[in-house]
Amino acid sequence: MRPHRVGWLLAACMMFGAPVAPVKAAQPAYLTSVLKVRQLHPNMYVIEGPANGEGPNPNMIIYATGHGVVVVDPWFAIDYLHVLAAIRSVTSEPVRYVVNTHFHEDHSGANAEWPADVMIIAQDNSRKHMLEQAMPGPPNITFSDELTLHLGEKTVRLRYLGPGHTDGDIAVYFPEWKTVCLGDMMAGTKGVTNPVVGYASGGTLAGWPRALDKALAFDVAEVVPGHGAITGRDGLVAHRDKVAAIGDSLRAWDRAKKSAAEIHDLLISTYGFKPINLASLDGLVTEFR
Numbered sequence: 001m002r003p004h005r006v007g008w009l010l011a012a013c014m015m016f017g018a019p020v021a022p023v024k025a026a027q028p029a030y031l032t033s034v035l036k037v038r039q040l041h042p043n044m045y046v047i048e049g050p051a052n053g054e055g056p057n058p059n060m061i062i063y064a065t066g067h068g069v070v071v072v073d074p075w076f077a078i079d080y081l082h083v084l085a086a087i088r089s090v091t092s093e094p095v096r097y098v099v100n101t102h103f104h105e106d107h108s109g110a111n112a113e114w115p116a117d118v119m120i121i122a123q124d125n126s127r128k129h130m131l132e133q134a135m136p137g138p139p140n141i142t143f144s145d146e147l148t149l150h151l152g153e154k155t156v157r158l159r160y161l162g163p164g165h166t167d168g169d170i171a172v173y174f175p176e177w178k179t180v181c182l183g184d185m186m187a188g189t190k191g192v193t194n195p196v197v198g199y200a201s202g203g204t205l206a207g208w209p210r211a212l213d214k215a216l217a218f219d220v221a222e223v224v225p226g227h228g229a230i231t232g233r234d235g236l237v238a239h240r241d242k243v244a245a246i247g248d249s250l251r252a253w254d255r256a257k258k259s260a261a262e263i264h265d266l267l268i269s270t271y272g273f274k275p276i277n278l279a280s281l282d283g284l285v286t287e288f289r
Contacts, residue, residue, distance in 0.1 A: 037089060044177055045064075046060065046061055047060040047086055057076070057106055059224050060075060062090065062091070066152050067152040068093055071087070071097070072098075072101065073181070074100075074107075074108070074111065075107075076106060079109075080113035095114065096119065097120075100122040101169065101185075103135070103201070104166070104184070108126075111137025111139070112136035120137060121147070123168040123169070123170050124144050125168035126142070127139050145159070145160050146160065154176060155175055157175065158170050159173065162207055163204045163207045165195070166198045167203065169211065178219050179221070180220050180223055182224065182226060183226040185211060185212060186239050187227040193228060193242070194242075194271060194274070197280040197284065199287075203280075203283075205284060209241075209244040212240040212243070216237065220233045220236065223235055246267075249271075253266060254289055260281060267281075
């Protein structure tokens, strides 16, 4: 999960509490051609994050209900016109709802670009963080625990998972296809999923497995992670168990009096942590101390 340089800097600043200065982004390379839309089901499509999670953007879901389109995680503001063209290439239905799985800019940056009649939805805490950080396009519909959208005969269920990546992470579940979108509660590159904990925005590793259990309570057949390859229920269970194992290891390393430098190296050698996962090392060490 590595956004383009500008996007990554902004996302990292938001995640770890650093001030954000205005930056003018150059057009990223992936916008020099038409975005590829992959059909998952007759009325559901995904615009996959470039390079299997190594590119700048998350997986975006397009769900055409016959009564309007639901979009999950609309990318950055710079992407809006390209995303809109991609949606128009598969459906003429108007976009009615845009859902943010959490507040980080790669998942919410285009919020303000949508017409005023498009409803932006996120969990209460995501709106709070966007307002605190003066981010454009804070959601105009929020919820605390659960929210169901009804569009004709189709439904979309939104569930607050509890703290994990941030304190506003949600699952977006599509009962028609037993598909769940998890945002960055599950994210990785090339088959390796590891947690990225935003402690400055209420994230926690200790609570992460319990949060994923709430997603697994759905009748899940297909899992769309925030970044990386789409998988099934077994892939989500494996990710949940891996996160729990990381927590167990951190507790064991604390009991063994391992230093932060030793824990850094063990997270790489044991779990394949990348720099973005290690950015929260101080928080991980403190949480399990």
